[in-house]
Amino acid sequence: MSMEEKQNSQTSLDFNQNIFKPSSREEIVEIVKNCYRKNIPLEINGLKSKNKIGRNFQSEKTLDLSNYKGIIDYKPEELYIKVKSGTPLKEIVEELDKNNQQLAFEPNDFGYLFSGESNSGSIGGVVSCNFAGSRRFKVGSVRDHILGFQGINGKGEIIKSGGTVVKNVTGYDLSKLISGSFGTLTILTELSIKVLPKPETSKTLVIKNPHLKKALDYLGKGLSSSTDPSGGVFYPDYFGKNFILNDLTHDGGLTAIRIEGPINSVDQRLDRLSKELGLLNQELSILDNEQSNIFWGRTKNLEVFKSLKGNLLRIVVPISETLKVIQKFKNYEIKYFIDWGGSLVWFSIDQLNTKILSEIKEIVKKHQGYITLIKIEEDLKASADIFTIDPIKYKISEKIKRSFDPKRIFNPGKMYTGI
Amino acid sequence: MSSLQMPKVDNAIVSKKDKIASDLRRIINPKNVLSNLDELRPFETDGLTAYRQMPLLVVMPETAEEVSQILKYCNENKVKVVPRGAGTGLSGGSMPLEDCVLIAMGKFNKIIEIDYENRCVVTQPCVTNLAITHAVQDKGFYYAPDPSSQIACSIGGNVAENSGGVHSLKYGATTNNLLGIEVVLMDGTITKFGGKAMDAEGYDFLGLMTGSEGLLGVITEVTVKILKSPEVVKAALVGFPSIEDAGNCVAQIIAEGCIPAGMEIMDKALTKATNDYSKAGYPTDAEAMMIIEFDGTEHEVEAYIQKAKEIAEKNNSSSLKISKSNAERLKFWAGRKAAFPACGVLAPDYMCMDGSIPRGKLAEVLNEISRLSKKYNLPVANAFHAGDGNLHPLIMFDANDKDSLRKCEEFGADILKYCVKVGGALTGEHGVGIEKRELMCEAFNDKDIQQQLTIKVALDPNSLLNPGKVYPILRKCAEEGRVHVHGGKTKFPDIPRF
Numbered sequence: 001m002s003m004e005e006k007q008n009s010q011t012s013l014d015f016n017q018n019i020f021k022p023s024s025r026e027e028i029v030e031i032v033k034n035c036y037r038k039n040i041p042l043e044i045n046g047l048k049s050k051n052k053i054g055r056n057f058q059s060e061k062t063l064d065l066s067n068y069k070g071i072i073d074y075k076p077e078e079l080y081i082k083v084k085s086g087t088p089l090k091e092i093v094e095e096l097d098k099n100n101q102q103l104a105f106e107p108n109d110f111g112y113l114f115s116g117e118s119n120s121g122s123i124g125g126v127v128s129c130n131f132a133g134s135r136r137f138k139v140g141s142v143r144d145h146i147l148g149f150q151g152i153n154g155k156g157e158i159i160k161s162g163g164t165v166v167k168n169v170t171g172y173d174l175s176k177l178i179s180g181s182f183g184t185l186t187i188l189t190e191l192s193i194k195v196l197p198k199p200e201t202s203k204t205l206v207i208k209n210p211h212l213k214k215a216l217d218y219l220g221k222g223l224s225s226s227t228d229p230s231g232g233v234f235y236p237d238y239f240g241k242n243f244i245l246n247d248l249t250h251d252g253g254l255t256a257i258r259i260e261g262p263i264n265s266v267d268q269r270l271d272r273l274s275k276e277l278g279l280l281n282q283e284l285s286i287l288d289n290e291q292s293n294i295f296w297g298r299t300k301n302l303e304v305f306k307s308l309k310g311n312l313l314r315i316v317v318p319i320s321e322t323l324k325v326i327q328k329f330k331n332y333e334i335k336y337f338i339d340w341g342g343s344l345v346w347f348s349i350d351q352l353n354t355k356i357l358s359e360i361k362e363i364v365k366k367h368q369g370y371i372t373l374i375k376i377e378e379d380l381k382a383s384a385d386i387f388t389i390d391p392i393k394y395k396i397s398e399k400i401k402r403s404f405d406p407k408r409i410f411n412p413g414k415m416y417t418g419i
Numbered sequence: 420m421s422s423l424q425m426p427k428v429d430n431a432i433v434s435k436k437d438k439i440a441s442d443l444r445r446i447i448n449p450k451n452v453l454s455n456l457d458e459l460r461p462f463e464t465d466g467l468t469a470y471r472q473m474p475l476l477v478v479m480p481e482t483a484e485e486v487s488q489i490l491k492y493c494n495e496n497k498v499k500v501v502p503r504g505a506g507t508g509l510s511g512g513s514m515p516l517e518d519c520v521l522i523a524m525g526k527f528n529k530i531i532e533i534d535y536e537n538r539c540v541v542t543q544p545c546v547t548n549l550a551i552t553h554a555v556q557d558k559g560f561y562y563a564p565d566p567s568s569q570i571a572c573s574i575g576g577n578v579a580e581n582s583g584g585v586h587s588l589k590y591g592a593t594t595n596n597l598l599g600i601e602v603v604l605m606d607g608t609i610t611k612f613g614g615k616a617m618d619a620e621g622y623d624f625l626g627l628m629t630g631s632e633g634l635l636g637v638i639t640e641v642t643v644k645i646l647k648s649p650e651v652v653k654a655a656l657v658g659f660p661s662i663e664d665a666g667n668c669v670a671q672i673i674a675e676g677c678i679p680a681g682m683e684i685m686d687k688a689l690t691k692a693t694n695d696y697s698k699a700g701y702p703t704d705a706e707a708m709m710i711i712e713f714d715g716t717e718h719e720v721e722a723y724i725q726k727a728k729e730i731a732e733k734n735n736s737s738s739l740k741i742s743k744s745n746a747e748r749l750k751f752w753a754g755r756k757a758a759f760p761a762c763g764v765l766a767p768d769y770m771c772m773d774g775s776i777p778r779g780k781l782a783e784v785l786n787e788i789s790r791l792s793k794k795y796n797l798p799v800a801n802a803f804h805a806g807d808g809n810l811h812p813l814i815m816f817d818a819n820d821k822d823s824l825r826k827c828e829e830f831g832a833d834i835l836k837y838c839v840k841v842g843g844a845l846t847g848e849h850g851v852g853i854e855k856r857e858l859m860c861e862a863f864n865d866k867d868i869q870q871q872l873t874i875k876v877a878l879d880p881n882s883l884l885n886p887g888k889v890y891p892i893l894r895k896c897a898e899e900g901r902v903h904v905h906g907g908k909t910k911f912p913d914i915p916r917f
Contacts, residue, residue, distance in 0.1 A: 077670045078777050100676065130618065141618050143626060144595050159870045160863070165775040167809040167847035169581045169630045170855075170862050171889065172871050173594065176626020180618070197676030224538060226559070226650045228715065265719030272716075318615035320536040343617060369616045387620050392610045397622050399877035404870070415621070 046122030085124030106133030130180030154405025210253030231258030317369030474515030491607030504576030510852025544575020581630030658705030699754030766815030774838030
């Protein structure tokens with residue numbers, strides 16, 4: 001325990017307040033122990049960039065972790081950073097920048113969607129939601145970069161799993177389990193995250209093309225080629241104007257494939273890729289490092305859905321099913337774009353009701369995918385299942401929830417009723 | 420075998436052997452239930468051959484439904500179950516128990532689907548790791564994780580152990596290359612976690628099952644992602660006058676931003692042993708020898724290999740060869756891949772340890788290992804997945820000499836404790852199994868372990884699935900004073916110990 005933490009832990013906690021804003025681990029333990037004893041449900045928040053995702057649920061108190069922040073240990077040569085869970089992602093990214101390193105999973109910034117401006121959230125929130133950006137198919141998801149964590153279970157006990165080394169198979173890999181658990185299993189206190197060197201350069205091949213079928217064909221070929229892309233998206237016509245850049249004056253539909261690495265190699269691979277895809281010069285633009293970063297930044301930030309009034313849904317399907325799924329959505333008024341080289345579909349829909357929602361869910365399920373309701377109108381949110389689960393997995397999830405949080409005090413009902 | 424403590428034998432179960440066998444013969448094809456001692460013999464050990472135990476019975480199911488029926492029966496009748504894939508595991512994860520039904524998954528040996536569009540393969544679990552690559556290589560694809568035993572080890576076993584390999588530095592271990600599994604839980608429930616769509620919603624049970632060493636479920640189907648084979652692969656073979664120089668070279672290569680596909684170090688003892696064995700042309704006078712491999716497109720590989728060369732020279736490399744052909748590159752690897760048989764020539768037996776350490780601690784840890792080698796008077800040779808800090812000391816001993824085995828076990832334990840002390844882990848890729856079970860208290864406190872045991876109990880309330888593995892048996896941990904014991908009772912008396 002640091003001096004600072006020792007001092008903080010000596011301040012006695014006022015349990016009558018409704019919002020706790022601890023700055024030491026000892027305070028968090030005390031809060032949880034109290035809540036455990038008195039059966040008080042807690043809503044757990046970081047920087048609230050994604051707290052609207054998930055079901056509405058009843059909580060008596062709120063645990064705000066935004067003061068529980070700071071970089072504990074950063075070892076660039078060991079490729080890891082250890083941070084407190086409330087640390088803003090932005091702060092971590094800035095620190096890594098100094099050593100030309102990055103979090104390769106480039107998590108989405110949901111601030112633009114929910115509040116019209118950037119809010120990339122806290123690292124605890126990023127891990128709890130496990131929404132990875134465009135490099136997903138190449139480098140894995142958020143969960144693939146979590147080397148270890150320390151957290152507090154529902155009884156107020158400090159637990160840990162993993163460590164700071166990349167190869168570690170000691171015991172169950174709980175780092176995976178807590179990733180994407182939306183704060184329902186443990187209150188994260190510390191996270192050790194794998195960091196990677198930034199590529200020497202990043203360039204993007206943009207193909208002017210308004211057709212989905214063609215786009216999926218380009219993406220499929222690109223991803224199956226030995227040019228090793230690290231991003232593949234398709235934006236239909238209506239989103240083209242969002243991407244006007246010095247070297248991209250085209251304002252219609254586009255397919256973009258990112259190539260990263262040493263400069264020579266990137267140029268060689270871009271050249272090869274455009275040949276393999278049989279592209280003519282007038283059909284394509286190449287974005288240099290700076291413009292490429294702007295382009296993928298806008299994608300990561302979901303900027304085409306900035307301050308969206310309607311509903312936003314997120315669908316993941318095997319690439320082979322994407323076309324069929326979107327064709328079946330033709331009856332609805334949707335606006336979509338495709339990420340992850342073809343398997344992630346983000347789409348907005350203005351008119352959404354229970355009937356349409358269940359039709360959409362049925363389509364996605366039939367095509368071996370899943371759907372998450374990222375932003376939906378309040379009336380519907382009260383009744384709709386935000387996440388989908390089958391009865392067997394529900395039963396297992398219930399058991400796992402109880403093993404971490406026996407009295408269901410952490411974000412109860414945020415993912416599923418009764419969990 | 421040594422006096423390794425295993426869970427108490429349930430004599431009531433042992434005495435009902437014939438009845439259990441005949442019950443199981445009603446569930447599956449009777450020919451697939453083995454009960455004669457000569458039939459059971461091949462299953463008495465896995466890759467950790469120092470320990471042996473005959474199972475009560477062996478069953479060889481052919482479908483997930485049969486696995487489900489077997490588990491259900493065993494759960495209802497409180498019979499312990501040990502799952503087994505190819506039996507190549509190095510930590511004793513599928514070592515039988517005297518009163519267990521061993522589920523041998525060998526009949527699950529078919530690839531179910533090759534799906535190039537989604538770049539994945541769906542397979543039964545007892546297909547070998549290498550067979551997946553063989554099935555897709557004509558189209559220029561491969562499966563990335565490559566444990567040394569890939570010719571024999573099963574993909575289901577890889578999932579259970581979260582196996583790595585020399586290329587996991589760049590491509591990750593099994594968990595990072597897995598899309599989905601079908602699994603049967605101890606109560607007979609058959610379910611699928613993950614699938615062809617990435618990052619299935621809800622709790623990451625796929626991640627939890629991966630590396631759970633057969634304690635949470637029996638895997639009956641596996642979906643892995645496949646990658647396009649790199650266009651060019653080149654390797655550099657570098658000698659260093661000291662371990663420190665080699666270690667610094669590794670750190671600087673990583674810091675420079677080039678991530679090699681693999682980066683291996685061998686110490687002088689192993690370099691000499693493997694070179695004698697395989698005539699790989701290694702610099703046998705060097706204190707440390709390193710293989711650095713890059714893959715990708717031609718320009719990329721060229722750029723990285725030049726950078727690695729400069730860094731190696733800056734760190735006093737005493738010799739440096741860059742592969743001019745694929746044949747030469749494979750020759751560089753021939754010695755490294757023959758590390759095990761080469762040690763077999765030097766001593767009657769060897770134990771392969773598997774600790775993980777921060778890359779920067781290499782020299783310190785190797786110095787400690789050499790000090791321990793003198794202390795225990797047992798020779799040791801070291802191979803090291805340097806890029807990701809995974810150390811494999813090979814301790815040589817004589818299994819017929821009980822004292823030698825005991826010394827070897829203690830030596831190994833001391834190495835692993837030291838790995839943890841410098842910020843590493845007890846096991847990087849081989850798993851805990853029976854081998855490192857009692858060392859779990861070095862890495863975790865009682866709360867950490869209890870949390871894991873609570874998960875186990877949630878899915879297997881009678882703790883019948885692969886008991887005695889991974890988690891310490893109470894006695895030893897209590898002796899070491901790390902599990903809280905009061906008045907002879909543990910803090911959670913309702914939770915069974917494994």
